[in-house]
Ligand SMILES: [Ca+2]
């Protein structure tokens with residue numbers, strides 16, 4: 189067997205060196221590594237994802253007895269981790285390959301060495317899997333992360349990853365002295381990429397809701413925008429002033445799905461910079477990707493037998509709004525219709541011959557920068573009253589994209605914890621607020637007191653809702669027919685104890701210039717903390733305010749937004765009307 193395999197490799201190498209790419213030899217040589225095991229019959233239909241440090245995924249489905257076989261290449265398998273996805277296509281935790289005691293600390297090995305391995309029967313409990321009998325040390329990398337106990341499970345097993353890691357610092361140091369396994373994997377925290385595990389909690393960044401383990405979720409954490417850059421982000425809006433769990437403590441899942449299940453309120457935005465997909469392809473970055481789509485697996489809203497998701501308007505572009513996403517074939521569009529596409533960019537790119545769940549090529553052509561090639565899809569799940577049953581943080585999406593060479597690649601992502609309610613105003617100009625238009629005072633100002641918006645708890649958290657910390661707040665002014673307009677930090681006052689003000693003047697800093705000083709999420713309740721700020725409406729609107737008659741009103745959104753990710757931010761907005769007295 190050995191000489192045969194060596195011959196294949198040599199043949200493949202010679203073929204590439206000769207410049208004539210044939211397909212059979214390289215693929216036969218490439219798919220030479222098998223990673224297999226059995227999760228048991230209770231996990232029949234689970235998917236085992238092999239996630240590379242770069243975040244691409246190779247998947248294998250467990251059969252009726254729970255057996256899985258991943259067929260891959262040595263290159264793909266080296267330093268990759270194994271992750272479980274349940275039958276609903278939701279993330280179900282990491283696979284530990286082996287455990288090791290270093291000093292007094294138990295450590296978990298979670299990186300493959302790139303050779304074939306049979307993990308045998310795995311024990312699946314506590315939100316992770318581990319072989320009952322450890323495989324040979326030559327099958328995994330030395331790199332180790334702290335385990336919670338002698339069972340060998342990583343710190344974030346059984347959670348969505350929002351776990352504090354600082355208390356494990358000493359253990360992490362011990363695990364760094366781990367000896368068993370193949371040397372050569374860089375430290376887990378040295379690669380700010382999707383498949384790395386920045387906080388060493390066992391969940392790779394792409395499937396971890398808190399990449400750096402400080403319990404400030406990725407959506408709002410300014411220190412992890414690099415590792416979270418490719419996360420899809422979520423927009424939520426409501427005009428219901430009672431749509432906040434602290435204002436309406438009886439807020440039910442029916443109330444939530446009434447908002448999330450209605451078109452126009454809720455959308456998931458995929459917004460991927462092409463440079464993030466093809467950073468290794470220096471030869472022809474501009475035209476490297478031919479088309480891209482989102483593989484939703486068994487997710488009922490965008491995968492499975494009868495997907496319901498629709499495309500929605502995205503980023504100043506009307507992208508076939510209302511079309512079934514499962515029939516959408518993508519395409520090419522320039523963001524600024526009055527300006528030509530980036531020179532050299534092939535405008536026939538973007539159409540997915542598979543015609544399904546496609547991302548379209550968005551050329552942000554304003555400054556003719558060749559880096560301004562993005563892949564976008566905006567999706568409304570359209571699950572009505574089922575939205576909370578069928579759609580949850582942890583839902584796994586695999587973005588698949590095809591290169592000019594014909595090679596298909598992938599990158600794994602998930603739906604992150606996000607706002608499901610909007611900021612809840614309790615007082616306007618010091619008087620109790622129960623809905624209707626907000627009236628400015630005689631100096632043209634509006635002072636509001638409001639509750640933070642809520643997200644749902646994730647796996648391993650108690651309760652139903654959490655008040656979201658770390659959001660950036662502001663009133664967005666929407667002149668009729670115009671785009672979102674920020675008021676700018678100069679028009680806010682009375683916020684010093686609770687907010688840090690933006691110091692810059694870019695789009696996000698103008699839209700939501702006040703940063704909540706409380707960065708971690710907290711339990712929601714009617715006695716939860718509130719936030720206060722005063723907006724100079726007259727200052728924001730300008731001359732049009734002065735010349736307007738008494739009783740004139742304008743549309744605003746009180747918005748809480750996350751950090752700037754590629755193309756935008758997670759956001760939660762209460763639609764409002766503000767009136768001149
Ligand atoms: Ca984490």
Ligand SMILES: [Ca+2]
Nearest residue numbers: 385389391396
């Ligand atoms: Ca992690």
Ligand SMILES: [Ca+2]
Nearest residue numbers: 393394396397
């Ligand atoms: Ca993450």
Ligand SMILES: [Ca+2]
Nearest residue numbers: 400402404409
């Ligand atoms: Ca964090």
